[in-house]
C-alpha cells in the first residue's frame with residue numbers, strides 16, 4: 243500500500259504511528275517533502291573530532307604508483323572518542339562545500355574541510371522518526387544528493403531511503419524511495435551484496451551499483467522518480483577480487499582485500515584509472531565524492547570505512563585529476 247502525500251503529511255505532523263499500518267513504510271513525495279513539526283527537538287550532535295595529517299606515501303612512491311594526471315593533494319586520519327564514529331561508507335559534497343557521509347551504524351556525518359563549522363554526527367531516522375542506529379536496519383553504504391534530498395542506500399535490509407535535508411535539516415526522516423531490485427536483477431541479494439554505490443544518471447535519476455558480482459561485472463540499476471527499477475540493468479566490469487563500492491559523477495570506486503596484499507582500491511573515471519595499494523598508506527576506501535572544478539581539474543574525495551576495528555582507520559584523502 244502507498245500512502246497518499248496528504249495522509250503522510252498529516253501523519254508526520256501529528257507525530258505519526260497511528261495512521262501507518264504495521265509493516266508499511268511511507269513513500270517519498272519529492273514534490274513537497276514532509277518534515278517533522280518539532281524540528282527544534284532534534285540535535286545534530288556536535289562531534290569532537292581529532293584530525294591528523296596523513297600522507298599517501300613518499301614522493302618517490304607516489305610518482306611511481308600514480309599516473310601523471312593524478313595528484314594527491316592532502317589527507318587526514320580522523321579519530322574521535324565517540325564510539326559510534328567510524329564505518330563511513332558513502333560520501334557527498336554539499337552545496338555549502340561541507341562533506342556529508344553515511345555510516346554502517348546508521349548516522350549522517352558532516353565535516354567542514356575549512357574547519358569553520360563543528361563536525362556533527364546525526365542519527366538516521368526512519369519515516370516515523372525512529373532511530374535506525376545499529377547495524378541491522380541502519381547499515382548505510384551509499385549516498386547521493388539531488389536537489390537537497392539525500393538518498394541513502396542500505397544493505398542487509400536492501401532499500402533506498404530519501405532524506406529531505408534541505409527542507410527539514412536534522413529533522414529529516416527517511417522515506418522509502420526504493421526497495422530491492424532483485425526481481426529485475428533476477429537474483430537474490432545476500433546481506434552484504436547491497437547497494438554500496440549510489441550516483442545519478444545524466445538525466446537526473448538515482449542509480450545504484452551493487453557489490454554483488456555477476457559474470458565478472460557489477461550491476462547498476464537506475465530508479466525512476468517513483469522508485470521503480472527501470473530496465474535495462476547496466477553492467478560494469480570489475481577486476482578479479484574487486485567489488486564495486488562507490489560511484490559519483492562518472493567515477494567508480496572498487497575495493498579488494500586479502501590478508502597478504504592488504505587493502506587495494508581502484509578509481510576509474512571517464513579517461514583515467516588509478517590504483518591505491520601498499521606500499522602507499524591506504525585503508526578500506528568505500529566512499530567517493532567527485533567535484534568538477536572550473537579549471538579542467540576534477541577533485542576527488544575518498545573516505546575509508548574502518549569497520550570500527552582498532553586495526554583500521556578513517557582516512558579522508560583528496561586527489562585532483564587533470565582532465
Ligand SMILES: [Ca+2]
Pocket residue numbers: 329330331346383528547
Ligand atoms: Ca561499509
